[in-house]
Amino acid sequence: MPNQELAIERIFQALSDPTRLAVVTRLSDGSASVSELAEPFDMALPSFTQHLGVLEKSGLVRSEKKGRVRTYRLRPDTMKAAESWLERRRALWEMGAGP
Amino acid sequence: MPNQELAIERIFQALSDPTRLAVVTRLSDGSASVSELAEPFDMALPSFTQHLGVLEKSGLVRSEKKGRVRTYRLRPDTMKAAESWLERRRALWEMGAGP
DNA sequence: AAAATAGTCAGGTATTGACCTAAGTAACTG
DNA sequence: CAGTTACTTAGGTCAATACCTGACTATTTT
Numbered sequence: 001m002p003n004q005e006l007a008i009e010r011i012f013q014a015l016s017d018p019t020r021l022a023v024v025t026r027l028s029d030g031s032a033s034v035s036e037l038a039e040p041f042d043m044a045l046p047s048f049t050q051h052l053g054v055l056e057k058s059g060l061v062r063s064e065k066k067g068r069v070r071t072y073r074l075r076p077d078t079m080k081a082a083e084s085w086l087e088r089r090r091a092l093w094e095m096g097a098g099p
Numbered sequence: 100m101p102n103q104e105l106a107i108e109r110i111f112q113a114l115s116d117p118t119r120l121a122v123v124t125r126l127s128d129g130s131a132s133v134s135e136l137a138e139p140f141d142m143a144l145p146s147f148t149q150h151l152g153v154l155e156k157s158g159l160v161r162s163e164k165k166g167r168v169r170t171y172r173l174r175p176d177t178m179k180a181a182e183s184w185l186e187r188r189r190a191l192w193e194m195g196a197g198p
Numbered sequence: 199a200a201a202a203t204a205g206t207c208a209g210g211t212a213t214t215g216a217c218c219t220a221a222g223t224a225a226c227t228g
Numbered sequence: 229c230a231g232t233t234a235c236t237t238a239g240g241t242c243a244a245t246a247c248c249t250g251a252c253t254a255t256t257t258t
Contacts, residue, residue: 009117016112017246021104028188030195034205047247049205054245068204068255079189083182089127090178096129116216133235144235146217153215167225167234 007059011082014058019043019051024060024074031073106158110181113157118142118150123159123173130172 014020023037038048052072055061059078063070113119122136137147151171154160158177162169 005117005120009115009120012111012120013115016108016115018104018108019246021108021111024188028191028195030192035203043246044248045205046207046249050246065205068253070205074188074192076189076193079185083185083189086178086182089123089173090175090182092127093129093173094175096127118216134233142216143218145219145237148235149216164235167223169235 008082008085010058011060011078014054014060015082017051017054019048020055023051023055023072027061027072027074031071033069033071037072107181107184109157110159110177113153113159114181116150116153118147119154122150122154122171126160126171126173130170132168132170136171 015024019041022040026032026037026040034045034049034052037052038045041048052061052063056063056072059075061072062075063072065071114123118140121139125131125136125139133144133148133151136151137144140147151160151162155162155171158174160171161174162171164170
């Protein structure tokens with residue numbers, strides 16, 4: 001796996017926006033279509049789908065198109081990767097020189 | 100706790116840059132001064148200290164100045180907050196409608 | 199087949215973010 | 229007390245990002 005850090009960076013980057021955080025939260029409750037996801041936001045659709053693109057490129061989310069509907073779902077393995085990155089460093093610090 | 104999401108967003112935002120990720124990794128190994136932290140990076144000091152500022156505002160890191168040396172250390176509670184945010188949503192998804 | 203629905207593509211603007219140099223200030227050190 | 233060290237402050241550039249509108253394609257639905 002070449003440059004693990006780049007992937008991690010992209011995950012955190014994807015999570016650094018309120019709209020995208022809300023989408024992740026929404027998706028944790030179950031998969032949804034673009035328009036279902038977009039509905040709560042006061043934002044033009046193209047702006048919104050751009051956010052979905054960022055989430056998908058980060059690997060936090062994947063999508064599948066059936067007919068004219070694209071459905072998004074969470075990728076828990078990617079979320080786990082971010083968790084582990086943080087956990088690893090926190091544990092090192094807590095066990096080492098400590099606070 | 101007023102607007103939890105804003106704080107989470109700021110944490111992820113702070114982690115969305117390679118320099119700052121590397122600083123967090125370095126600090127997981129023990130606290131360090133500004134110049135110790137800056138040394139590996141081919142970057143002007145003011146640019147670098149700006150990154151430290153972002154990390155500190157996010158709460159991932161705190162600093163203390165003694166004499167002319169400012170020392171940085173990790174804040175594991177903040178890292179834990181980010182971990183928990185992710186874990187919570189991942190767990191919901193894994194238990195619910197699932198993949 | 200016409201109209202509605204669900205997204206997508208192609209631009210354009212405006213703010214934010216990552217960098218820089220130059221010039222400080224404050225605390226050691228010789 | 230003069231010089232060096234360890235940052236800090238001020239201001240400026242350039243690219244990336246979050247938005248927008250308008251027009252388009254592909255699928256239902258009627």
